[in-house]
Amino acid sequence: MNTNNNALKNFIAGAADRVSLLFYPPACAFCGSVMPRSETGVYICPDCMSKLRFCVNENCCSVCGVPVPDHSSELCPECFNRRTAGHPPHYNRIVSACVYDDAAKGGILRYKSGAESGSAATFAGLIAAVAGSAFTKTKPDLVGAVPPRRQRMLQLGFDQCHAVAKLTARRLGLPYVKNMLTRSRDSRKQTELSGSERRTNLSGAFELNVPPDKIRGRSILLIDDVKTTGSTIDECARVLKERGAARVYGASVAITDFLGE
Ligand SMILES: [Zn+2]
Numbered sequence: 600m601n602t603n604n605n606a607l608k609n610f611i612a613g614a615a616d617r618v619s620l621l622f623y624p625p626a627c628a629f630c631g632s633v634m635p636r637s638e639t640g641v642y643i644c645p646d647c648m649s650k651l652r653f654c655v656n657e658n659c660c661s662v663c664g665v666p667v668p669d670h671s672s673e674l675c676p677e678c679f680n681r682r683t684a685g686h687p688p689h690y691n692r693i694v695s696a697c698v699y700d701d702a703a704k705g706g707i708l709r710y711k712s713g714a715e716s717g718s719a720a721t722f723a724g725l726i727a728a729v730a731g732s733a734f735t736k737t738k739p740d741l742v743g744a745v746p747p748r749r750q751r752m753l754q755l756g757f758d759q760c761h762a763v764a765k766l767t768a769r770r771l772g773l774p775y776v777k778n779m780l781t782r783s784r785d786s787r788k789q790t791e792l793s794g795s796e797r798r799t800n801l802s803g804a805f806e807l808n809v810p811p812d813k814i815r816g817r818s819i820l821l822i823d824d825v826k827t828t829g830s831t832i833d834e835c836a837r838v839l840k841e842r843g844a845a846r847v848y849g850a851s852v853a854i855t856d857f858l859g860e
C-alpha cells in the first residue's frame with residue numbers, strides 16, 4: 600500500500616511538473632527549444648536569433664514593408680508602379696518583424712495551429728518593437744486585428760491574431776478594440792489565388808463591427824500574423840477609411856519575401 604502511495608505521489612508530482620511545463624514553457628517561439636525564463640516575455644534562442652532575417656536589418660519598402668534588394672530604392676517595384684499609376688493602397692504603411700522564411704515558418708505555423716499559444720507574447724513583443732519605432736510621427740490611437748476566417752475559427756476554437764494583437768496593444772500602451780472588423784462572408788483562402796484574384800476575392804469580405812464613432816478620425820494599427828500581398832490589410836483599410844478612420848497601419852510577425860534575394 601505504502602509503495603503504491605509513493606508511486607501515486609511520484610506520479611502526481613511528475614504530472615504536476617508536466618502540466619506546469621505545458622502551460623508555462625519558456626521556450627523559443629520559433630524552434631521550441633527550452634529557454635531560461637526572461638522578464639521580457641520574448642523568447643528567441645540564440646540559434647534562431649542568428650538565423651531569422653529581421654526587417655530592421657533589411658532595406659524594406661516604405662509602404663508595404665517587403666525587403667527591397669536595391670538599397671537605393673525606398674519603394675518595391677509594385678508600390679512604385681501603384682504610386683505612378685495613381686492607385687496607392689488604402690493602408691498607409693505595413694511593417695513586419697521578420698521575413699517569412701524557413702527559420703520563421705515552423706514557429707508561426709505551430710502557433711497558428713494552436714499548439715504553441717505561449718508564443719503570442721514573443722510575437723507581440725516583436726510587433727510592438729517594430730511598430731513602436733516605425734509609427735512615431737503619427738502614432739496609432741487604437742489597435743485591432745485582422746479578423747479570422749470563420750472556418751478556421753470553428754476548426755481551432757481560438758483566434759490566434761486576436762491574442763497577439765491584444766498583447767501588442769498592451770505593450771504599446773494603446774487601447775485594443777476587440778472584433779473591430781468581422782468577416783461578412785468566408786472568402787477563398789488567399790494563398791490559393793493570384794494577386795488580382797486576391798483583391799476581387801476580398802471585396803466585401805469585411806464589415807465594421809463597432810460604432811463608427813469609435814474609429815472616426817483615428818489612426819488604427821491592424822495586426823496580422825503573416826503579410827503576403829497585403830491585400831487583406833488593404834481591404835480592411837478600405838472599409839475602415841470608408842467609415843471614417845484617418846489612417847490605417849498594418850503590422851505583422853512576418854512578411855513573405857516575393858522579390859527574393
Ligand atoms: Zn529557437
Ligand SMILES: [Zn+2]
Pocket residue numbers: 660661662663664665674675676677678679
Ligand atoms: Zn512595397
